[in-house]
Amino acid sequence: MASILYAWEFGAGLGHMGVFLPLARELRDAGHEVHWMVTQPTVAGDLLANEGFTWIAAPTVQESIRPGPPLTYADILLRFGYADPRALFGLVGAWREAMRLTGAELVLADHAPTAVLAARTLGLPVMLFSNGFTAPPRxxxxxxxxxxxxxxxxxxxxxxxAALAAVNTVLARHHCAPMKQLADLFDVAEEALVTFPELDHYADRGPARYWGSLPSAGAGRPVEWPTGEGKRVFAYxxxxxxxxxxxxxxxxxLGQSTAIYFPGMNPALQSRFAxxxxxFxxxxxxxxxxxxEADIGITYSSLATTTAFLLAGKPLLLLPWHLEQFMLARRVEEMGAGRLVxxxxxxxxLRAVLADLIDNPVWRGNARAFAAKYAAFDQQAVTGNLVRRIAEMLDDTTRTTP
Structure with a gap:
């Protein structure tokens, strides 16, 4: 069986690894060796230690200051090493060595453009394991x-x-053909959009293959609801x-029965709202x-939580703090299934906004319309489909290797 490298370079929290974990389990059960290279090793420890997986830290650079918020995916790259060919060459070299040491035969790139670039210099196949945001339109x-x-x-x-110039400098140093446009960076063996078209961050992507969302990693524990009249509210x-x-x-x-998961919350703040x-x-x-059981969900626009509530036909209040989350929240608000803060x-x-989300049937109706559209959708089947596609990619690699 094969050695597979899961690469995660940009982002934070449990979302990225949590989405991949069910697939990693299936790949391991199929006999493959799954290596995790992650940008937050401490978070990986919380999730992976009991799963029997090991992990190593991904090579990264500190975000550089640029004027204003990021405008394009290229702007994001320029903030993380792509403005400096020397820095980018060092990052690519670290990814290349990780691929060599793990014997990687396939790279599953989850918001890891530099891993994609490194794989290109080694001739390794890549599956873009993407929520939409991390695979911009070509x-x-x-x-x-x-x-x-x-x-x-x-x-x-x-x-x-600017980003293309750095990329082509690195490619030249590895004796690889230059790219004609930056979008060529995402020209990979397989683009797996693990989401739904309504939730794609790029509303105008055009024709694409959507795999649908993966099942939950099952890392949560049952919750006993607190006392309270009326509806139930869950907040993450x-x-x-x-x-x-x-x-x-x-x-x-509002006084409704409310369960809140707020990792990193200030203890004084928790005491204040007890x-x-x-x-909590x-x-x-x-x-x-x-x-x-909850009537509405509140989240920072986590894709996994947002999708789960929509598939259950429940409206959402969304509090994004960065661009990727904001783009997703806009899509939910556009379909009338939630409100964006x-x-x-x-x-x-916000009390009036919450009361409206709870009492106004329009929000619930639009969320239920999404749920009804995908009522026959089988999340477990997505995992199996991806495992089969990965097996096909590995077979293709074996047939084409001298």
């Missing part, structure tokens, strides 16, 4: 990720050219959420239970 220049804020085409093109928050304190004020005043109807969890919640604007009356 256009030149790469599209503006903030369409609500028009940007001159020349500015967009300059971002592409992070300290980075811009308006989390305003939200806690609203939830406290109440019989507010239960010290562990991840069983998402199957939450989506079945803009981190760059005052939060407004």
């Amino acid at each position: 256009r030149s220049p790469l599209p503006n990720m903030r369409p609500w804020s028009p940007v001159p085409e020349q500015t967009i093109s300059q971002l592409d050219f 928050l992070r300290p980075e959420c811009m308006h989390h304190e305003a939200l806690l004020v609203a939830l406290h005043a 109440a019989p109807h507010m239960r 969890l010290d562990h991840p919640a069983d998402m199957e239970q939450m989506t079945r 803009n981190p760059e604007q005052p939060p407004g009356d």
Whole structure:
């Protein structure tokens, strides 16, 4: 059987690894050796230690300061080493050595563009294991990720050219053919969009193959709901959420039975909002239970949590704090299945927003329409389909290797 390298370079939290974990289990059961290379080793320890997997730290550089928020995927790359050919060459070299040491025959890249570039220099096949955001449409220049804020085409093109120059310098040093456009970086053996078209961060992607979402990694534990009349609310928050304190004020005043998972929460803040109807969890919640029993979900626009609630036909309140999350939240709001709390604007009356989400049947109806559309969707089948496709890719590699 084969050696497979899961590569995670950009991002934070449990989301990336949690989505991949069910597939990793199936690949291991099929006899493959799965190596994890992750950007947050401490988080990996929380998730993988009891699974029998080992992990190593991915090579990364500290984000460089650039004016304004990121405009395109190229702009993100420029913030993480792609503005400096020397730095990029060092990063690629580290990824290459990891692939050599693990004997990788296939790279599963989860928001890991430098791993994709390193695999190209070694002639290794790559599956882009993507939620949509990490696999931008193949256009030149790469599209503006903030369409609500028009940007001159020349500015967009300059971002592409700058990143492409560094990439081609590295390719030349490894005696590889140059790329004609930055979008060629994502020209890989397989693009696995593990999401639904309605939740694709790029609404105008065009024709594409969507695999659907993977099942939960099953890392959560059952939750006993606190006392409280009326509806049940589940919230999954992070300290980075811009308006989390305003939200806690609203939830406290609303008086509904509320379960909150808030890793990294300030203890003083938790004490301040302690109440019989507010239960703060010290562990991840069983998402199957939450989506079945809660009436609405609140999240920082985590793709896994957002998708799970929509598949259960439950509306959402979304508090994103960075661009990827914001783009997803806009898609949910556009379909009328949730409300977006803009981190760059005052939060407004969140108690009224929550009451509307709970009481107004329109939100629930739109969420149920999404759930009905995918009622026959089998998340377990997605894992099996991906395992079969990976086996095909490995067979192709074996047949083409001298």
